[in-house]
Amino acid sequence: MKTRVVITGIGAITPIGNDAATFWEGIKVGKSGIAPLTAFDTTEFKVKVGAEVKDFEPEVLLDKKEAKRMDRYCQLAMVAAEEAYRDSGLDSTLLNSERFGVMVGSGIGGLATIEEQHSRLVEKGPGRVSPFFIPMAISNMASGNIAIKLGAKGPCLSIVTACASATHSIGESYWKIRNGEADVIITGGAEAPITPLAVAGFTSMTALSNNPDVTRASIPFDKERDGFVIGEGAGILVLESLEHAKKRNARIYGEIVGYGSTCDAYHMTSPSPGGEGGARAMTLALADAGISPEDISYINAHGTGTPYNDKFETEAIKSVFQQVAYQIPVSSTKSMTGHLLGAAGGIEAVICVKALQEGFVPPTIGYQIQDEECDLDYVPNSGRLQDLKYALSNSLGFGGHNGTIILKKWSEE
Template sequence: MKQHRVVVTGLGAITPIGNDTETFWEKVKNGECGIDFISAFDTKEFKAKLAAEVKGFDAKKHIDRKAARRMDRFTQFAVVAAKEALDQSEVDLDAIDKERFGVVVGSGMGALGTIETEVVKLKEKGAKRVAPLFIPTVISNMAAGNIAIQFGAKGICTNVVTACASGTHCIGEAFKMLQVGRADMILAGGTESTITPLGLAGFQSLTALSESADPKKASRPFDKKRDGFVMGEGAGILLLETLEHAKQRGANILAEVVGYGATCDAFHITSPAEDGDGGARAMELAVEDAGIAPEEVSYINAHGTSTPINDKTETAAIKKTFGDHAYRIPVSSTKSMIGHLLGAAGGVESVVCIKALQDGYIPATIGYETKDPDCDLDYVPTIGRKKDIEYAMTNSLGFGGHNATLLFKRWE
């Protein structure tokens, strides 16, 4: 079977530090922090009071008002990010085969805020007051479904739900579909909006969240004083195409997708396997898939959640995969700036990898101050670096033991 090369021709991002890709990337390079005290609801009953909220987002500026009202916030993020990716790609949607145009966009939790609202209605006002469109608003496939409806994508339309690995798995599965010729182009990535009382309470009860009162030190991946992650929200969407399709329409190619690895720890519902074996195997599979030597990987955008166990385990996984070369690979976590976007994390972090390849710039892990003997790699502390890189890797590790790794190549 013919293996098609797969390229990226459009990027879309909604994030806590910018509601378009270029604004987001400039703020990443500047090391700006999007974490602050939660504004969406009163946190007086919570120990964790910080999050990375998307600011100034108005879906109605980009989507028909009636359509926007029928979407939860997580879906709105996805549709607007997809629109940006399509606009950047300059694809003429009237000139393509819509039956070979697909969507693979996931969310780890779906419309948690809408669920909370409607549960209160049910309890206080009765069943008749629950919104008629409650079900089609909250199910997690509706981000993909609404993108397809908005842009007429009649090919494969699905979503992968693997907690914090959802966005990465979606891009990886879309990559594989394109490789074997099941589509010409696919919008792929992740979206999430779960900064709600129930979401915050749930993660707080797991003791997974930072309880820091300092926004600039709450999310500090790989730092010895890290004490938990900070919730974030947003969306990251890539337009992927077969190389043939992109060249045929004269597209501007941004990067190439060359490797994908997916594994499971089969160990615990929330904790990663302590030896890092699952994450290591995902990275090894991505490198093998790309057909390159491990020494050719020149940057890793880590999962790097700022929880004590994740960062220690991911460090072990990187060392298990790359051996001594691990100490020569710059590793950074943009969650230090935008928090943990859960199911959207892999989509947004893939955008970071592609921009890093294009600009020859490795973003920093801001807030990193104190070395941890268990985390002894080059985490690009505080300030980013200008450096030409050929291959950029991104990792995502989700509850349930799900591991996903993508490998991108600079386009020349």
């Protein structure tokens, strides 16, 4: 019999809330985190808007010395992980540290640090590059620093699969616990890509929306969509074997029951036609969960707002769910948060956990003009109260990486 894997803690720092509770309240009311960019001067940039974390003071939330030795993506990861750890009620003195792991992914890692230190190298010479440059820049350091802080000596990995990083991290953590390799794993993703180089690069590849209107920039599934809005933040879950959670009388938010991972093997940035790779990931996750397409109550789509992604993801959902696809609410919460790249699946997993717990389907805000090629129920503009049992979350990354997780409303059965 497989070990059941439950969620006992959640943490989030996002463009619409700097903790999980505030974030979820923002999601429920359809709050937008998209605003004019403030991280740098956008005068020469085509893209003027982004989804920034607001009022984030790492020196207050973390040890001041510690914060200075971390890139922003790592600071965000630490704050969200500490929130999730506190929320779970775990006590390090009662944990078997060798069966306590961390798997937190990031698509890019410390890009702001790389840009800053490269400028220092060019302007002031090699002797002025920080000795902390390397540990601040590398994308595994979120997992490493969280493990150091919490004393987690079990499996400690950092999965890098672009925009699927957090979802793959959660899925692989689920499998590790289910297979008996760990009792507890802190997992999810963190990203801080709002830098001049990243915005310029994504703009050059025509991935970002050029619309300066904050209400029409991130509009997944809308016919006028023209790209995604870049975002930042972190979303973290505490996963735990059911037996371990019950032994300590932990509060249980929900359960992870299925995971699928595939590759398009098609193109560096474009999804495969018809969303074939994403469809296989969903099919694998359903099989892993031992449920049928009819059992899914809600789909949190990858839904970036790029023309190809939304069209092909819609086709993928229809190929897996057939006629049932039209009866399942599908929303893109990136309409509110922007696209957090490697952290997207982390905050979207938090959304699914809360949606199941409260019986609430989040909206796709900013939806105005129907696209005949995107004809599912995208829950336009207002969320809904609805009894939910299983939620499916998709993440699709550059390189053809596809990840799907399925979460279940908590019940003893």
